[in-house]
Amino acid sequence: MSRKVLPSAFVLSILAAACATPTPPSVTFGSGKQFVPQVADFLDDVGLGPSVAVDAQGTPYISYFGFLAELKEGEIAPTRPIGSPTLPAVLLDSTKDGIWTRGAVAMQASIPNVSVPFGPATVAPVKSITPQSVNGTSLAIDPSGGFHVAWAADTGLWYAESLDTAFSASLLQPMKPRLQRAGPLGSPAVAVTSSGTPWVAFILTTARGQEVTVKTMVAGAWKSDVLETIPRRTGPSQPYRVAATISASGQPVVLYSNGSSVIAAALGGGEEGGWAFSTVESGADGYGLSATTGKDGTIHVSYYAGDQVHAASSKDGTSWQTSTVATVGKGANDAGRSTGIAADDAGTYAEVSGLDLAVPSPTPSAVATSTPATTQCTKTSNGVVDIVAQGIAFDTNCIEASASAPFTIAFDNKDSGIQHNVSVYPSATDLTQPIEQGEIITGPATADYKVPELKSGEYYFHCDVHPTLMNGTLRVK
Numbered sequence: 369m370s371r372k373v374l375p376s377a378f379v380l381s382i383l384a385a386a387c388a389t390p391t392p393p394s395v396t397f398g399s400g401k402q403f404v405p406q407v408a409d410f411l412d413d414v415g416l417g418p419s420v421a422v423d424a425q426g427t428p429y430i431s432y433f434g435f436l437a438e439l440k441e442g443e444i445a446p447t448r449p450i451g452s453p454t455l456p457a458v459l460l461d462s463t464k465d466g467i468w469t470r471g472a473v474a475m476q477a478s479i480p481n482v483s484v485p486f487g488p489a490t491v492a493p494v495k496s497i498t499p500q501s502v503n504g505t506s507l508a509i510d511p512s513g514g515f516h517v518a519w520a521a522d523t524g525l526w527y528a529e530s531l532d533t534a535f536s537a538s539l540l541q542p543m544k545p546r547l548q549r550a551g552p553l554g555s556p557a558v559a560v561t562s563s564g565t566p567w568v569a570f571i572l573t574t575a576r577g578q579e580v581t582v583k584t585m586v587a588g589a590w591k592s593d594v595l596e597t598i599p600r601r602t603g604p605s606q607p608y609r610v611a612a613t614i615s616a617s618g619q620p621v622v623l624y625s626n627g628s629s630v631i632a633a634a635l636g637g638g639e640e641g642g643w644a645f646s647t648v649e650s651g652a653d654g655y656g657l658s659a660t661t662g663k664d665g666t667i668h669v670s671y672y673a674g675d676q677v678h679a680a681s682s683k684d685g686t687s688w689q690t691s692t693v694a695t696v697g698k699g700a701n702d703a704g705r706s707t708g709i710a711a712d713d714a715g716t717y718a719e720v721s722g723l724d725l726a727v728p729s730p731t732p733s734a735v736a737t738s739t740p741a742t743t744q745c746t747k748t749s750n751g752v753v754d755i756v757a758q759g760i761a762f763d764t765n766c767i768e769a770s771a772s773a774p775f776t777i778a779f780d781n782k783d784s785g786i787q788h789n790v791s792v793y794p795s796a797t798d799l800t801q802p803i804e805q806g807e808i809i810t811g812p813a814t815a816d817y818k819v820p821e822l823k824s825g826e827y828y829f830h831c832d833v834h835p836t837l838m839n840g841t842l843r844v845k
């Protein structure tokens with residue numbers, strides 16, 4: 369079996385918790401068509417607003433925000449390797465052969481005598497970003513390997529590009545006074561043409577409403593277009609996420625939701641080469657939009673529709689075919705939802721469905737709100753509870769045992785060539801002292817894990833290799 373990992377077969381996962389005592393990243397190589405979670409970054413409070421892109425060679429890159437971890441009293445800050453970016457910052461990571469390079473797009477100041485990977489731009493206002501005042505990053509890579517990154521921050525919408533070895537940044541849309549809380553300035557989307565022209569789309573809330581705004585570079589200057597002004601909704605301003613991609617004809621296609629329908633705006637199809645609008649799906653709320661264009665020119669879009677994730681595709685950018693990808697349950701934080709869609713570069717997936725979906729993206733709030741509600745709890749029988757791992761998932765997200773009696777987890781790892789275990793912890797946020805740590809076994813294999821007697825209450829279990837994908841509650845009664 370080849371140990372080469374298909375680039376499109378990654379789920380790039382970022383540990384988003386504040387980690388004063390970081391767990392070392394676990395890197396598991398897989399083969400064939402399967403998702404292989406990896407921890408890209410684990411120092412400090414990192415991973416907010418992630419965006420992923422793959423370059424022409426198939427190397428994946430992720431942009432996201434990083435903040436200093438808030439330390440509890442007595443905790444010692446983690447040591448950072450030399451060359452690590454100073455925080456807060458807009459970060460950029462990439463992986464090759466299982467090794468992650470952690471660099472930055474923008475930092476508040478350069479570090480004397482230290483070169484940070486990817487040559488971040490010096491952007492002094494980055495100093496004031498907080499997890500509350502930012503609203504997403506977006507990363508695009510042009511065919512010659514240039515990076516294009518946009519991010520929504522307290523001071524406004526920023527864009528940085530690196531066509532050579534260093535990023536240069538500019539402020540596309542200033543916010544004055546600066547935002548204390550993310551909201552009026554929506555999460556951006558960047559698409560870049562084959563000639564390297566960036567298109568940046570976002571929704572900005574103004575007195576007129578929620579303005580779907582597109583900016584692009586024309587003869588060295590930024591030009592702005594408002595595609596539609598959506599009436600403001602009641603409650604705190606929280607614009608929808610937008611998506612952008614480049615069609616087969618090399619023109620930008622911007623996807624957005626007006627609250628009741630998902631709309632596509634394609635440049636070049638309208639009168640005198642203007643924007644042509646089409647409805648992707650009416651009746652879909654369209655949270656968490658993501659879009660991409662396949663090698664064959666088909667445009668793929670994914671988004672939420674109620675408690676489902678839908679995908680739509682179009683050959684021409686005007687007529688759309690929709691399908692249901694998954695039913696995920698209704699969460700409380702709609703605006704925090706996000707989806708991700710990517711078409712396979714080599715078309716390997718064409719016989720499957722022509723596309724890969726990773727749902728939801730590793731946005732912390734999206735993960736938390738999209739977990740389906742627990743319906744059934746697997747109970748112990750004669751002191752034994754069965755857990756099966758298959759397809760990088762447990763067959764249950766709840767197990768129940770009796771108080772004051774030890775019990776056994778009879779674990780069956782059915783995933784051929786993939787490592788799993790089951791470890792029990794006091795809670796999802798208290799992962800430093802496992803109550804029981806199961807030996808990691810490579811499937812197909814089984815193991816019996818002994819759990820000591822516990823007081824009644826709720827505990828947490830997960831697979832230490834895939835903690836974000838395989839976890840659940842242990843109820844002791």
Ligand SMILES: [Cu+2]
Pocket residue numbers: 760787788789831832833834838
């Ligand atoms: Cu696992």
